[in-house]
Amino acid sequence: MAVSYASSSSVSATLLVLMMVVSLSSAAKFEELFQPSWAQDHFEYEGELLKLKLDNYSGAGFASKSKYMFGKVTVQIKLVEGDSAGTVTAFYMSSDGPAHNEFDFEFLGNTTGEPYVVQTNVYVNGVGNREQRLNLWFDPTQGFHSYSILWNRRQVVFLVDETPIRVHSNMEKQGIAFPKDQAMGVYSSIWNADDWATQGGLVKTNWAHAPFVASYKGFDINGCEAVPTAETTDIASKCSSNGQKRYWWDEPTLSELSLHQSHQLMWVRAKHMIYDYCTDTARFPTTPAECIHHRHH
Numbered sequence: 001m002a003v004s005y006a007s008s009s010s011v012s013a014t015l016l017v018l019m020m021v022v023s024l025s026s027a028a029k030f031e032e033l034f035q036p037s038w039a040q041d042h043f044e045y046e047g048e049l050l051k052l053k054l055d056n057y058s059g060a061g062f063a064s065k066s067k068y069m070f071g072k073v074t075v076q077i078k079l080v081e082g083d084s085a086g087t088v089t090a091f092y093m094s095s096d097g098p099a100h101n102e103f104d105f106e107f108l109g110n111t112t113g114e115p116y117v118v119q120t121n122v123y124v125n126g127v128g129n130r131e132q133r134l135n136l137w138f139d140p141t142q143g144f145h146s147y148s149i150l151w152n153r154r155q156v157v158f159l160v161d162e163t164p165i166r167v168h169s170n171m172e173k174q175g176i177a178f179p180k181d182q183a184m185g186v187y188s189s190i191w192n193a194d195d196w197a198t199q200g201g202l203v204k205t206n207w208a209h210a211p212f213v214a215s216y217k218g219f220d221i222n223g224c225e226a227v228p229t230a231e232t233t234d235i236a237s238k239c240s241s242n243g244q245k246r247y248w249w250d251e252p253t254l255s256e257l258s259l260h261q262s263h264q265l266m267w268v269r270a271k272h273m274i275y276d277y278c279t280d281t282a283r284f285p286t287t288p289a290e291c292i293h294h295r296h297h
């Protein structure tokens with residue numbers, strides 16, 4: 001939000017910056033939180049509804065105006081109906097640079113009648129290769145469902161309609177890096193990925209069915225806004241609870257899943273998971289360290 005003052009002392013300007021660093025933003029209007037990042041002509045606005053279109057000219061994407069350290073981001077999406085093979089709709093958080101951190105939801109389209117596949121991934125210091133895939137327990141093309149990422153110092157939780165589908169825990173005590181010191185933007189996009197998206201790239205995009213449309217509403221970011229000018233360590237400390245302030249994402253109840261959520265996650269993994277990098281011995285002859293730790297939880 002642009003703020004201009006006819007005259008203000010440097011003290012109040014400094015205070016304003018500090019306030020902005022720790023401001024908690026939560027809004028439901030797209031333009032308050034986000035802006036188109038490419039192919040603005042492939043955006044369509046219908047009141048509170050935003051539609052992104054993919055055709056054989058272009059996909060489209062948007063990005064948050066601010067970056068954040070910790071909190072929860074949510075969007076409601078209705079995915080591409082009908083034959084969506086070859087298309088990918090993504091909703092994710094990411095920091096900048098080669099050693100970036102990233103939390104991904106990727107919705108892999110499919111031929112009509114086949115289930116949509118949700119792929120999640122976690123990048124830490126530029127390294128990903130932590131894919132999990134599952135089939136949803138509903139048809140995500142027939143209505144809006146909420147997709148959320150909760151992020152704090154203890155864990156990253158991916159949620160679908162508030163049901164946890166994945167947890168990435170902080171295992172720094174085991175010598176495993178955890179994403180907690182880079183502010184992250186929030187992004188979404190739709191694009192053609194028929195070289196890999198559907199059945200490993202066997203099924204190509206049928207452009208006769210274009211445009212492919214993903215619909216969005218219910219934009220919500222409840223997190224600690226990071227101001228570009230502030231030092232990274234400064235942001236990390238300002239966005240963490242200490243003696244003076246207490247942020248909701250640092251509450252002990254959010255340091256791990258509740259018993260109910262743990263049971264939900266077990267159900268998702270047992271009934272809906274179709275791929276887990278942790279058990280892919282062809283790719284990882286040696287089990288990744290964080291998988292061993294997660295298994296014991």
